[in-house]
Amino acid sequence: MQIFDKIISDRGSRYAVSGGPAGNRAEVDAMLAELKRNKRFAKATHNSWAAILGGEPVKDDDGESGAGQLMLQMLDRAGLQDHVIVVTRWYGGKHLGGDRFRHVADAVRHYLTETGLG
Template sequence: MSLTVFEKIISDRGSRYAVSGGPASNRDEALALLSELKRNKRFAKATHNSWAAVLSGEGVKDDDGESGAAQIILQMLERAGLTDHVVIVTRWYGGKHLGGDRFRHVVDAVRHYLAETGR
């Protein structure tokens, strides 16, 4: 498994974001990457680890309590044509509601991942 992690990429009103991902050809491999990420206590204690992947032409996603976040990740992966790859956006809640800005941060996190990994 090769998991790529970009930490502390966005900070807003106390909430902090990271983005990570790696190759996965099925749901089990995607979940294995998520487990690998959560072996780091900081990520295990995160408020949300929302993720999505396009696996064998099918979109798979999990909001992990951040309603709507995984759908945004999935749409961006589909638009980028990135298949058999899982992207995880992690958020540590900082105590203040971000409203619609939380979706902008998810978009920015995925853009960061795609740009940094050359995808």
């Protein structure tokens, strides 16, 4: 699993993006458990994730409504299958409105660029 921490900060909210290969839901769950072994990520407000596993889209917004769907669209456009991407947000006390979607998209783009998958 690759983790890119503290990549975006806006009005107190902070973002990280993580990911790695996953061929099935059990591997996704194992990767999420590994990420959350780090107390910082376990205490995050949201750990939204998405993956296309064997051609089937799966996602979990983890309370960040719409984030998983946006991530799925980006994975589909990139042609990335059997790989999970997790966008983590620590809420900073101020609502971001639509900017939160821009930050999720920027985090996924950061991951794709840094890993050479995009």
